Amino acid sequence: MHSPEHCFTPFKASLENIELPERFTFPFYYEPHPISLLAAQELQQHLQTQTDWEHNFGLEGKTETAIGKMFGVLVVKNKLGELGYLSAFSGKMADKNLLPGFVPPVFDMLREGSFFLDGQDKINMINAQIKALEADPLRSQLMANVKETRHQAETSLATHRSMMVENRKNRKMQRAASAEMSVDDRNELKKQLSQQSVVEKLQLRDLKLHWEAELARVTAELDALENNIAPLKQERKTLSAALQKQLFAQYRFLNIRGEEKDLRELFANTTAVIPPAGAGECAAPKLLHYAFKFGFEPIALAEFWWGSSPKSEIRRHQHYYPACQGKCQPILSHMLEGMQVDENPLLTNPAEGKQVEIIYQDEDMAVVNKPAEFLSVPGKTIEDSVYLRMKQHFPQATGPLIVHRLDMSTSGLMVIAITKRANKSLQRQFIQRTVQKRYCALIDGVLEQDSGIINLPMRGDLDDRPRQLVCFEHGKPAETKWEVIARTETLTKVHLYPKTGRTHQLRVHCAHHQGLNMPIIGDDLYGVKANRLHLHAETLELEHPITHEPMRFSVEADF
Incomplete structure (x- = not known):
């Protein structure tokens, strides 16, 4: 019988000077509370000294087979009112999903004799049958015959048509x-x-009929073999769907009120509808479910990355990260119901009290200096933006005003189209990439080289928007030129010249281990939060949309 106290770890350090938080952590955007930091530090010490299991995190140079992990700590009070913490890891670790000292998964799919393993065995048997049939040398020969016959037919008909x-x-x-x-x-x-x-037309007709008959003959031989594979693939698909449905029903999550919902219910009203792979296996849902199940009172939460970064995502060793949106948001929204939780800072208007400075204006266009933490266009919950301010400032404008955007956290120059005719010309310049942009950034680390070019294709992280991934398979090309302006003992100031304009391009290219491997100071998505993101669009060169005169605007960064 499992004892809940086996996963409860009392603090080793003194808590004398730490005040408990008044509300629970808002898991999607937070700075770790001091008591969470202490719990995380104690868990990290345990990871460095434990000998119960082995896992290659990539911290000792073996990066080829390394798998970094997201860990979570949940500070709790037990039934005796004692403070301690629960620990969890995402997914599997050391090829197991159950390790001493860590909370168990919500559902242990790897437990011996479980329906999941039985179902997987059946699917694996079908996979083996399909693999054997697909590896049959006769199938390869018949596929080659079909390909060769099709090629001969095309060549023969093309030759006759040319004649x-x-x-x-x-x-x-x-x-x-x-x-x-x-x-x-x-x-x-x-x-x-x-x-x-x-005669030539009749010959073409006869030639077509000949090759159609030949193709039908060799295809029929191949189809006879393929017909043995198709039912197996259909059976595999049916079994997989049934197993997935059964699995989703086993992942049932509690909240503080004792209400329980499974994955199918939790994702039913989302755009995905079907829960994504790995939903429910992240650290935060595991921790909260365990706390509610065994009567621990949740106090504060923090999640950190341990090990080398994955190839696509940006994850830095020992850095803290929020819960992901795609997999965890529907689950945690239910689990946090009935709890006093910190306010969502993303619902607060960051532009309040800030002004958009207009540095140039004529009857067709304007250029503004956008402050940091200021939306370019209205968001889902906040309308205040450069667009709204410009609409108020230019009430007679016929143009759409916004021609291009800057990230909310980035400050700097934006061009505004006041008239329709100006917008058409400005849009064309941005599409044709004739607009020259230079950004200034302060990055966390000292670059040895003086300049370079970063080519890392990018796409959105479907499981964790608005984060972006580096993806060589499905990403869009993204290129950034960079050069060093100044260095200190710990920081580097750089100029960045984006050739493309992908979302978060400069932030990702700086932070990713295949880029500069040094996040921009204040980058709350790919680095560490500070007073602001130290990224500024300081120079903009373009052609006047009407007079076609070259124009150059520059505003220095205030960092």
């Missing part, structure tokens, strides 16, 4: 030359030429 085109030209020339002949000879020639055309 017909050439003969048609010759007949046309003969008809033109027949003007000098007698009427009878000319009519005889026309008859012969006409018969030649008919």
Whole structure:
């Protein structure tokens, strides 16, 4: 019988000077509370000294097979009122999902004799059958036959059509030359030429029929084998869907009121509808479910990354991260019902009390200096933005005002289209990438080189918007040129020149381990939060949309 106290770890350090938080952590945007930091530090010490299991986090240079992990700590009070913490890891670790000292998964799919393992065994058997049938040498030979026959057919028909085109030209020339002949000879020639055309068309028809028959013959032989594989694939699909449905029903999550919902219910009203792979296996849902199940009172939460970064995501060793949106938001929204939780800072208007400085203006366009933490366009919950301020400032504007955007956290220059005619020209310049932009950034670390170019394709993180990933398979090309302006003992100031304009491009290219591997100071998504993101669009060069005169604007960063 599992004892809940096995996962409860009393603090080793003194809590004398730490005040408990008044509300529970808002898990999607937070700075770890001091008591969470202490719990995380004690867990990290345990990770460095424990000998119960082995896992390659990539901290000792073995990065090829390394798998970093997200860990979570939940500070709790037990039934005796004692403070301690619960620990969890995401997914599996050391090829197990149950390790001493860590809370168990909400559902242990790897438990011996579980329906999941039985179901997986059946699917694996079908996979083995499909693999054996697909590896049959006869199948490979028949596939090659079909490919070769199709190629021969295309070549044969193409050759005949080319011959017909050439003969048609010759007949046309003969008809033109027949003007000098007698009427009878000319009519005889026309008859012969006409018969030649008919014969060639009939030959093309017969050729098509021949190759259709040949293709049907070799395809039928292949289909006979494929027909043995298709039912197995359908059976695998049916079994997988049924197993997934059964699995979703086992992941049932409690909240503080004792209400329970499974994954299917929790994702039913989301855009995804079907829970994504790994939903419910993250640290935060595991921790809260365990606390509610065994009567621990949740006090504060923190999650940190341990180990080398994955190839696509930006995760830095020992850095703290919020819960992901795609997998955890529907689950945690239910689990936090009935609890006093910190306010969501993303619902607070960050632009309140700030002004948008207009540094240039004529009847067609304007250029503004956007403050940091100021939306370019209205968001889901906050309308205040550069667009709204410009709409108020230019009430007679016929243009859409916003031609391009800056991230909310980035400060700097934006061009505004006041008239329709200006917008068309400015849009074309941005699409054709003739607008020259230079950004200034302060990054966390000292760059040894003086300049370089970063080419890392990017796409959105479907499981954790608005974060972006580096993805060489599905990402869009993204290129940034950089050069060092100044260095200190711990920081580097750089100029950044984006050739493309992907979302978060400069932030990702700086932070990713294949880029500069140094996040921009104050980057709350890919680095560590500070008073602001130290990224500023300081120079903008373009052509006036009406006069076509070259224009250059510059505003220095205030950091």
